[in-house]
Amino acid sequence: MPPDSSRHAGRMQEGRSFPHQPIMKNVLTIFGMTLLFAACSSSPIQVGETVTIDMVADGFTPDPITVQKGQQVCWINKDTHGRWPASNIHPTHEIYSAFDPKKPVVVGETWCFVFDRAGIWRYHDHLLPEFVGMVNVE
Numbered sequence: 001m002p003p004d005s006s007r008h009a010g011r012m013q014e015g016r017s018f019p020h021q022p023i024m025k026n027v028l029t030i031f032g033m034t035l036l037f038a039a040c041s042s043s044p045i046q047v048g049e050t051v052t053i054d055m056v057a058d059g060f061t062p063d064p065i066t067v068q069k070g071q072q073v074c075w076i077n078k079d080t081h082g083r084w085p086a087s088n089i090h091p092t093h094e095i096y097s098a099f100d101p102k103k104p105v106v107v108g109e110t111w112c113f114v115f116d117r118a119g120i121w122r123y124h125d126h127l128l129p130e131f132v133g134m135v136n137v138e
């Protein structure tokens with residue numbers, strides 16, 4: 001009787017532990033992937049997130065920023081007059097000519113641009129060229 005019941009108990013424990021293993025593995029895998037994703041998303045900013053730069057009375061904020069190639073960056077005008085973010089060099093904007101709304105962004109409006117070229121892209125406000133910024137595209 002005692003050997004039988006102990007063998008039975010042993011089998012029961014095995015039977016209990018086996019179904020848990022794949023679940024624990026999945027939990028650990030998901031946990032690991034979450035950590036990896038969190039580590040990757042801290043910096044630089046990942047493609048797909050909305051990256052917004054405020055155009056305020058004293059310039060651009062945040063500045064500088066680092067994004068991945070293909071990232072859309074939006075400039076929102078929180079100033080009290082028209083603003084115009086554009087690629088250097090003022091006044092031609094020829095370093096990255098597509099990086100230019102070609103007209104002022106009115107108060108409260110947003111202008112967005114997708115950076116499809118890696119590089120360090122310096123820009124300025126075409127209406128207030130003393131305001132400068134930088135987008136680092138990796």
Ligand SMILES: [Cu+2]
Binds near residue numbers: 124
């Ligand atoms: Cu300019």
